[in-house]
Amino acid sequence: MCNISLPDAExxxxxxxxxxxxxSDKQFAVVGIHTGGVWLAERLYQVLSTSQHMEPLGxxxxxxYRDDFDKIGLHxxxxxxxxxxxxxxxxxxxxxxxxxxxRTIRAAINELFDYGRPASISLATLVDxxxxxxxxxxxxxxxxxxxxxxxxxxxxxxxxxxxxxxLKNKKGAxxxxxxxxx
Amino acid sequence: MINRNPQxxxxxxxxxxxxxxxxxxxxxLQILDTAESFVGVTERDVKIVPLLRGKSIFNLFFExxxxxxxxxxxxxxxxxxxxxxxxxxxxxxxxxETLLDTVDNxxxxxxxxxxxxxxxxxxxxxxxxxxRPGIHVINAGDGRHAHPTQALLDMFTIxxxxxxxxxxxxxxxxxxxxxxxxxxxxxxxxxxxxxEVRVIAPKTLLPSKVERLGVxxxxxxxxxxxxxxxxxxxxxxxxxxxxxxxxxxxxxxxxYGLTPEKLLxxxxxxxxxxxxxxxxxxxxxxxVADGHQSVILPQVTFxxxxxxxxxxxxxxxxx
Numbered sequence: 001m002c003n004i005s006l007p008d009a010e011x012x013x014x015x016x017x018x019x020x021x022x023x024s025d026k027q028f029a030v031v032g033i034h035t036g037g038v039w040l041a042e043r044l045y046q047v048l049s050t051s052q053h054m055e056p057l058g059x060x061x062x063x064x065y066r067d068d069f070d071k072i073g074l075h076x077x078x079x080x081x082x083x084x085x086x087x088x089x090x091x092x093x094x095x096x097x098x099x100x101x102x103r104t105i106r107a108a109i110n111e112l113f114d115y116g117r118p119a120s121i122s123l124a125t126l127v128d129x130x131x132x133x134x135x136x137x138x139x140x141x142x143x144x145x146x147x148x149x150x151x152x153x154x155x156x157x158x159x160x161x162x163x164x165x166x167l168k169n170k171k172g173a174x175x176x177x178x179x180x181x182x
Numbered sequence: 183m184i185n186r187n188p189q190x191x192x193x194x195x196x197x198x199x200x201x202x203x204x205x206x207x208x209x210x211l212q213i214l215d216t217a218e219s220f221v222g223v224t225e226r227d228v229k230i231v232p233l234l235r236g237k238s239i240f241n242l243f244f245e246x247x248x249x250x251x252x253x254x255x256x257x258x259x260x261x262x263x264x265x266x267x268x269x270x271x272x273x274x275x276x277x278x279e280t281l282l283d284t285v286d287n288x289x290x291x292x293x294x295x296x297x298x299x300x301x302x303x304x305x306x307x308x309x310x311x312x313x314r315p316g317i318h319v320i321n322a323g324d325g326r327h328a329h330p331t332q333a334l335l336d337m338f339t340i341x342x343x344x345x346x347x348x349x350x351x352x353x354x355x356x357x358x359x360x361x362x363x364x365x366x367x368x369x370x371x372x373x374x375x376x377x378e379v380r381v382i383a384p385k386t387l388l389p390s391k392v393e394r395l396g397v398x399x400x401x402x403x404x405x406x407x408x409x410x411x412x413x414x415x416x417x418x419x420x421x422x423x424x425x426x427x428x429x430x431x432x433x434x435x436x437x438y439g440l441t442p443e444k445l446l447x448x449x450x451x452x453x454x455x456x457x458x459x460x461x462x463x464x465x466x467x468x469x470v471a472d473g474h475q476s477v478i479l480p481q482v483t484f485x486x487x488x489x490x491x492x493x494x495x496x497x498x499x500x501x
Contacts, residue, residue: 061219064231073498074233078214080219114228135218 006145009155009163012126012142013040017047019126019140020093020124028122031058033108036097036155039163040125044095045153053086058092065107068071087116093140097155099125102136129153186416195499196487197312198319199492201328202369210373214338216491217484218303224260224487233494234263239293241267243322244300249458249482250322250332254297257489263295264292285309293317295497303327303362318496326362332457335488337374340412341479343453347371353380353406353448354397356438356465357387359427363457364416368395382406384438386427402436407447415440415456418465431464441467446474453477 020028028048032041038059045057061079094108109121124140128145147153152168191197196209199472223231237260243251258265281300290298295318298306303325308346310319337347338340344350352371358381359438371379372395382400400406404481407413408489413476418434428434440454454466454476462468471478 063219064223064233069233069498071183074494078216080222082222094423110232114230115226 004163016142026091029090031054033096037095037158041095049059058083062107092118094119098137099128102134199319218386235263235494238265239263239295242298252487299323328363332360332384333370335485350411352409352412354414355382368397373384410448
């Protein structure tokens with residue numbers, strides 16, 4: 001099963017940053033989605049805030065807006081959402097690690113609108129693996145990857161803050177973590 | 183598997199919240215952590231999340247209550263549930279319907295959750311045993327037995343102001359004997375690792391063998407308040423005056439009322455809590471109740487977030 005090779009997450013991140021800097025003239029307020037999206041958003045914020053004044057970083061935990069609550073309940077470690085700026089009129093850059101069905105993004109957009117009416121919302125994601133179930137697309141993408149549906153693409157940050165991608169099997173217990181990070 | 187905790191299913195997942203007794207610290211902490219997220223929601227412009235959309239929650243209060251019933255109702259509405267308040271005093275029970283028949287009827291109306299307050303200890307347990315799987319029961323106070331959501335919101339308040347439990351001295355002062363709040367608090371505090379829980383009360387207001395719950399007993403406030411981090415004042419129920427438990431409320435205030443002078447005996451950063459409703463000038467002096475060490479109103483605010491957490495954790499656990 002080791003024949004799927006994954007790209008280096010650090011390189012994807014660079015590509016993502018370049019795209020945002022090249023293509024956008026908006027003054028974004030950055031909002032990360034728990035947990036991987038927040039790690040990305042933190043780094044993105046560091047890079048973007050060197051060249052422009054930015055609103056403080058926002059954090060969304062979409063736990064209370066998920067559409068699978070009836071099936072899987074509440075995650076044991078719900079983290080609070082924090083939006084420390086005025087959403088009304090803001091150009092929001094929503095950041096998540098992996099985009100697949102689009103359901104997390106749907107939940108995030110719903111939650112954002114409970115804070116106010118943004119001028120616009122753009123989406124940045126490290127990996128777009130297709131398989132969309134909702135009409136949602138990302139404006140800024142690190143890479144598009146075709147992966148078998150039964151695999152979970154896990155995004156992680158190691159102790160030195162380096163980003164990593166790895167593949168896991170969907171049924172938790174016997175996950176053969178192959179550590180295909182580099 | 184003798185005496186399986188009726189609140190947990192066979193996988194030890196929370197299905198009902200009936201008492202603090204026998205619940206592991208991990209579940210209490212999960213509720214407190216989840217409540218932390220809901221505090222953020224209640225501070226927003228739009229104080230509502232869609233989590234329990236379409237769920238029917240029935241407030242079943244067989245005993246009068248304003249604060250608890252209202253905070254449960256607000257909590258349920260902020261989770262987008264439909265809330266139904268049953269005015270039991272003027273409804274079926276006064277026409278002779280039994281408790282379990284009332285519950286069966288609500289079950290037939292496809293209730294998802296029942297919030298029960300009853301003067302009889304054990305009423306919520308009885309209902310929890312009776313309902314079909316999938317209906318969750320929350321005890322909002324039964325007799326002298328338990329009031330778990332009050333205890334949880336008190337734990338939440340303590341953690342907010344004191345950060346951790348393992349280095350605290352907590353004193354519960356007043357009518358321990360008749361207080362379901364005190365019983366639930368004692369269980370929660372010991373489960374969460376508070377090393378010293380004190381109860382301070384006259385002998386007539388202490389249950390016999392209260393030490394067995396793991397508390398230190400004091401009859402003198404001047405001794406009991408020394409170096410305390412958290413003070414929990416309990417309401418002195420006026421009806422107790424007639425039962426020869428106490429001579430008069432003036433006398434009670436003299437010995438057990440919390441005055442600014444007595445508060446000086448506790449640690450300078452001690453917090454003062456009260457589950458409400460409070461009797462000013464009976465168990466607590468107004469200047470203390472409104473003073474800078476009082477966290478009585480934050481308790482009410484946190485109560486909503488804690489009840490949202492309990493409801494959403496229960497509703498998320500399917501059978």
